[in-house]
Amino acid sequence: MLERERHNLILKLVEERSIVSVADLLDLLGASEATIRRDINTLAERGEIKRIRGGAEAVRPRHQPHLVGMPFALSQDIDVPQKRAIARAAAELIEPGESIIINGGTTTFALVEFLADRDLDILTNSFPIAAKLLATSRNRITLPGGTIFREQNIVLSPFENDTVENFWGNKLFTGCYGLNRFGIMEADPLIVQAQTKLLKRTEHVVVMADSSKLRRKSAMIVAGLERISTIITDDGARPEELEPFSAAGIKLIVAKVNEEDELKALA
Amino acid sequence: MLERERHNLILKLVEERSIVSVADLLDLLGASEATIRRDINTLAERGEIKRIRGGAEAVRPRHQPHLVGMPFALSQDIDVPQKRAIARAAAELIEPGESIIINGGTTTFALVEFLADRDLDILTNSFPIAAKLLATSRNRITLPGGTIFREQNIVLSPFENDTVENFWGNKLFTGCYGLNRFGIMEADPLIVQAQTKLLKRTEHVVVMADSSKLRRKSAMIVAGLERISTIITDDGARPEELEPFSAAGIKLIVAKVNEEDELKALA
DNA sequence: TCGTGATTGATTGTATATGATCATTTCGTA
DNA sequence: TACGAAATGATCATATACAATCAATCACGA
Known part of the structure; x- marks a missing residue:
């Protein structure tokens, strides 16, 4: 393999994974360790990658890869500051090395960005969430089996x-x-089905619901309040809307929408 | 071969592969090393290619956008013409509306591109294949459950x-x-496990193996020849290498990779 | 047929790249 | 803090790529 080929591949790999180890490259390139180190040094001198102990790292953060089957293109962009604030608060509930389950949805999708540098066991039924986790984090990801439903x-x-x-x-x-x-309500039978399966696999249920959800009703109840441990919402909720939850002994977290998030939403 | 012919061929090859080594050209053009170097120098002076140590590179690197968790960036770029030819031949075996299973790997990944306008039921254990299918086709996609193994x-x-x-x-x-x-051999126990599961879910096994695979051995046999229905390989295979397969009653398909033809077609 | 210039292939010496080895540094951990 | 494991950098012998040279070959016209 030509030197240039190796360089290109290293760059591509670094781009793709944002970090590669010398060991990885050793397998992948079939060159000796010394050569790979020399390559890394050369590329680092040119400023194309960053040299780190044990491997190489991308210079720029990582261009967001085109995420397959990006969800909900519609709801994806609404209420972003609220969703980010809620997601940040949710991420704070997660302890290192914990096993968690993430149900699909745009609010939970926002959670992924706060899990980038975690080391968790994550089960999710959402293909986009799995894809983004795979691309941007080192968490262990598990998927349920089944057919991919494009719409949901x-x-x-x-x-x-x-x-x-x-x-x-x-x-x-x-x-x-x-x-x-009455509890958690959903509108789509498929989502009800998927969510019901996940509910059986955990003890603590954390519902991430921006305040607009508190005024919305639907026909299908997925789980009653007694099943919910924690609710995270934003500061747009009225006290009387929250009253039934605290009465049911649910821990309430009100996430402050901060200015930084609002700016990001506008960008 | 005339100088002009060589130059055209070199340009075409560089275009197609983005990098060619002098050694490659030596085989392909049947000219001496000195001549090839002279050709490369000439073309480089004209600015039609870039001169690199050991070969030549395209002036404008072909940049393909990449999907999430794209595989194995390296082997992805290896033996591309062979893999494409084999994949094309494999796609021709698939009938409309059929249910098929695709095992993960770079060769089978190449198959996806030929399934874009199909309407199939596809089960695959490969996350990148599922992602690409999801993004580029309307096939129904099913995944087995489980943990995503990043390396494989x-x-x-x-x-x-x-x-x-x-x-x-x-x-x-x-x-x-x-x-x-002896049959299909794998080197990675994880892949053996995954492949074994899929083997139970089908009757006809189609093995896509470029000719270099016919000379490679490993410790683990995943399935014997009696389990294989069809083998697709490229025209780099020697007759005596293929003999055991036809003797075992396996249907053999040799996918033609003729680079000179490809070149002439584009000239 | 011969001669001429251009092209080509082989040879050689030099420069560069590579892989193995080993001493040194760094890191995680007991 | 000290230890062992892993990563690193330096060194050297070898392999490979390169440019220059020269002889052989080819194409072409007289």
Whole structure:
């Protein structure tokens, strides 16, 4: 393999993974360790990559790869500051090395960005969430088996003998269509089905619901309040809307929408 | 061969591969090393290619946008013409509306591009293949449950109660590490495990193996020849290497990779 | 047929790249 | 803090790529 080929491949790999180890490159390039180190040094001198102990790192953060089947192109962009604030608060609930479950949805999708430098066991039924986690973090990711539903962007099996059965998550993070004194409500039967499966695999349910969800109703109740441990919402909620939850013994977290997030949303 | 012919060929090859080594050109053009160097120098002076140590490079690097968690960037770029030819031949075996299974790997990844306008039921354990299918086709995609293994880029569950159990594929398309009279060989235990699961879910096994695989051996046999229906390889295989397969009653397809033809077609 | 200039292939010496080895540094951890 | 493991840098013998030279070959016209 030509020197130039190796350089190109190293750059590509670094670009792709944002960090590669010398060991990885050793397998991949079939060159000796000394050569790989020399390559890394050369590229680093040219400023094309950053030299780090044990490997190489991308200079610029990482251009967002074109995420496959990006979700919800529509709802993706609405209420971003609220969603980010809620996601940040949710991420703070997660302890190092914990096993968690993330249900698909735009609110929970926002959670991913705060899990970049974590080391967690994550089960998610959302293909985009898995893809983004795969691309931007080193967490261990598990998927349930099943068919990918394009509209909802989730993986769901119509059968019972599911790989999910072998997973136990300490906490389940989920969004919702609506949230009120009856519990978590959803509008799409498929999502109900997927969510129900996940609910069985955890003890603590954390609902991430911006305040607009508190005024929305639907026909299908996925879980009653007694099933919910924590609700994270934003500061747009009225006290009387939150009252039933605290009455049910649910821990309430109100995430402050900070200016930084608002600016980011506008950018 | 005339100077002009060589120059055209070199330009075309550089265009296609973005990098060619002097050694490659030596085989391909049948000219001496000195001549090839002179050619490269001439073309480089005209600015038609870039001179690099050991070969030549395209002036404008062909930059392909990459999807999430793209595989194995390296082997991705190896033996591309062979893989494409094999993939094209494999795609021709698939009938409309069929249920197929695609095992992960770089050779099978190449298959995806030929499935863009199909309407199939596809089960794959490869996350990148699923991602690309999701993004570029309308096929129904099913994934087995399990953890995503980054290095191999496959989804694999350590458990038996797998969603795969509910899928039946008419044909299984798989690559391999090596292929010989003992059968399909793999080097990575994880891949063995994943492949074994898929083998149970189909009747017809189609092995996509470029001719270099026929000379490679490994310690682990995934399936014997009696399990294989069809083998697709490229025209770099020697007759005596293929003999055991036809003797075993396996259908052999040799996909033509003729670079000179490709060149002339574009000239 | 011969001669001429251009092209080509082989040879050689030099420069550069590579891989193995080993001493040194760094890191994580007991 | 001290230890062992891993990563690193330096060194050297070898392999490979390169440019220059020269002889052989080819194309072409007289």
